[in-house]
Amino acid sequence: MLKSILLKRQKFVLRLLEPTDVEAYVTLFNQLGEETIRCRFGHLIANLTPATAGPFLGDNTPQARAVAVFNEEQDRIAAIGRCYLDPKTKDAEIAIVVAEAMRRLGLGSLLLQELIELATREGSKTVSAYIATKNAPVIKLLQSVGFEIQPVENEDDLKLVLLLPSPSIAIRD
Ligand SMILES: CC(C)(COP(=O)(O)OP(=O)(O)OC[C@H]1O[C@@H](n2cnc3c(N)ncnc32)[C@H](O)[C@@H]1OP(=O)(O)O)[C@@H](O)C(=O)NCCC(=O)NCCS
Numbered sequence: 001m002l003k004s005i006l007l008k009r010q011k012f013v014l015r016l017l018e019p020t021d022v023e024a025y026v027t028l029f030n031q032l033g034e035e036t037i038r039c040r041f042g043h044l045i046a047n048l049t050p051a052t053a054g055p056f057l058g059d060n061t062p063q064a065r066a067v068a069v070f071n072e073e074q075d076r077i078a079a080i081g082r083c084y085l086d087p088k089t090k091d092a093e094i095a096i097v098v099a100e101a102m103r104r105l106g107l108g109s110l111l112l113q114e115l116i117e118l119a120t121r122e123g124s125k126t127v128s129a130y131i132a133t134k135n136a137p138v139i140k141l142l143q144s145v146g147f148e149i150q151p152v153e154n155e156d157d158l159k160l161v162l163l164l165p166s167p168s169i170a171i172r173d
Contacts, residue, residue, distance in 0.1 A: 005069070007106045013074055014114065017057060017066035021077070022050045024070070025057055028077040028099055039135050040097040062122060063087065067114050069107050078102040081111035083118050083127075091126045092119035096138070108141055116145070120164050127162040 005012040017025070029048045037045055048056060058066050062085065069079040079098040086093070094115045098107045119127045129147070131138055133156055139149075147160040 001067070005110065007110070010105065011072040012078060012107070013070045013072065014067065014110065015070070015074075016060055017068040017077075017080060018060070019054075019057055021068065022053050022057060024068075024075055024077045025080075026050055026053050028080070029053070029056065031099065032097065033100060036097060036100060039132060039138070040095060042130075042132075058082070065118055067111060067118070069111065079107040079111055081115045083115045085119065085122055085124060089126075090124050091128055092122070092124040093128050093130070094119070095129065108138075109145075112141065112145060116162065116164075123167075125164055125166075127164065129160050131158050131160055132156060133158050 001014075001016055003014040005014055026048050032040075034044060037043075058064050060066060064085075065083045067081045067083075068077050070077055077099070079096065079102060081096045082094065084093045085091075092115070094112070096108055096111050096115070098111075116127055127147075129138070129142060130152070131142070139158070139160065142160045142162075143149075145162065147162045150159040150161055152159050
């Protein structure tokens, strides 16, 4: 997977995140504000170094994919989307973060679309995201593509779920 993207006159490259992207990942992570880290991870996380970033980069297995949007030179990351597939429930849980300086360019929508396609290809039945109730931007983004709100026990959070269409059945004459 490698796609060249032009958004508002800026060139980007979308591809899977690799272990060799560790420097770019650390740079992105350490420039995120506290509020963004809380929105994305649910709690604050200390600064990362290339030595401590391994678990955050992930392994990129079919069950846990990370897709990143890079600048043209592929040395800086503008946004990352993750998709965790549960083979039992066939639910794909997703999470997205866009660098503060790169927002409102369409990168969040782009990654969301990519993650939905990825989950569909892997045979998921639903795509879900756990979001803080006060996180209006992402709730608006998810609802705009058909996600529906499901309350969860903790009133500070919401679960948003998108039902994916069943695979079509080929009919032969
Ligand atoms: C939510 C987030 C991913 C959106 O990324 P983005 O690249 O700015 O989103 P887009 O440019 O694709 O915007 C798509 C739509 O989302 C909605 N949206 C995005 N940011 C918004 C904001 N600050 N206020 C209101 N609506 C917003 C709008 O409907 C927007 O469409 P429009 O620009 O045509 O009005 C980004 O703000 C972010 O990284 N937030 C912190 C991390 C987070 O909350 N992640 C979600 C939990 S996992």
